[in-house]
Amino acid sequence: MAIEVRIPTILRTYTDGAKSVEGTGGSLSELIDDLEGNHPGIKGRLVEDKDGSVDLRRFVNVYVNDEDVRFIGGLEAPLSDGDQVVVLPAVAGG
Amino acid sequence: MAVTLCRETGASAIEGLPTLVGVLTLAQETYDAIVAHAKRDHPDEACGVVAGPEGSDRAERFVPMVNAAGSPTFYEFDSTELLALYKDMDARDEEPVVVYHSHTATEAYPSRTDIGLASEPHAHYVLVSTREHGNSDGPVEFRSYRIIDGVVTEEEVTITPASSTEESTP
Numbered sequence: 439m440a441i442e443v444r445i446p447t448i449l450r451t452y453t454d455g456a457k458s459v460e461g462t463g464g465s466l467s468e469l470i471d472d473l474e475g476n477h478p479g480i481k482g483r484l485v486e487d488k489d490g491s492v493d494l495r496r497f498v499n500v501y502v503n504d505e506d507v508r509f510i511g512g513l514e515a516p517l518s519d520g521d522q523v524v525v526l527p528a529v530a531g532g
Numbered sequence: 533m534a535v536t537l538c539r540e541t542g543a544s545a546i547e548g549l550p551t552l553v554g555v556l557t558l559a560q561e562t563y564d565a566i567v568a569h570a571k572r573d574h575p576d577e578a579c580g581v582v583a584g585p586e587g588s589d590r591a592e593r594f595v596p597m598v599n600a601a602g603s604p605t606f607y608e609f610d611s612t613e614l615l616a617l618y619k620d621m622d623a624r625d626e627e628p629v630v631v632y633h634s635h636t637a638t639e640a641y642p643s644r645t646d647i648g649l650a651s652e653p654h655a656h657y658v659l660v661s662t663r664e665h666g667n668s669d670g671p672v673e674f675r676s677y678r679i680i681d682g683v684v685t686e687e688e689v690t691i692t693p694a695s696s697t698e699e700s701t702p
Contacts, residue, residue, distance in 0.1 A: 446651070447627075447653060450651060454654055467543075476661050485600055497649055499614060501615050504615060506612065506615075507613075526615060527649075527651035528609070528651075529608070529614060529628075529651070530601075530605075530606070530607060530608035530645075531606070531608075531633060531643065531646035531649050531673050532605055532644070532645030
């Protein structure tokens, strides 16, 4: 078992065009590190340094089983095998 | 009352630049719906998408969204509604063919923020400016762009006539 991660169009350059990939990890943070190992560069599109610590980028939304991770611990959100993670860039502007 | 402005840009190329190859084709009723949404939400920015079959470039299904920012200078889809929208499009094998929003005090041209946050390389980014007439009747600026890797390319907008059922409406 693994965690299914849905990849948005804009990030499919990192996944050879795949709409979804698999990863492992006990938290979102660990999952992102695992993804980075197989899809180098993707981590930098998901997280950024904020005041010396790493956090999700403001305009990237990540959902675990349809819950926005910002409400369930952010990068520390716990994950289990079989979870589904969806990554969606914000649709936003000025 | 229907908005009757029908902007059909001709084949005019911008001087000194190659002819624009991109065209956004929209049905009259979709165009009208986008304009009506922009006028209704003025002075806040309005936003939404027009979805269509993946890879078809056909803007078919008008989906107005709530501007969670509720602001005259910023728009953002609510994160929960964003997920619902994308799951729905996924289930229908659709993609966002058009992503539209309004500018309420400035021209219908992508702002630096718009360019920085544009994340749908296949989408036509439609900008409507309501700065001239606000909530009232009257023409709006209605323009379309591709925004890819920070590069903005304007394209023509072609409006196709309303469907026959619409024409019979008094």
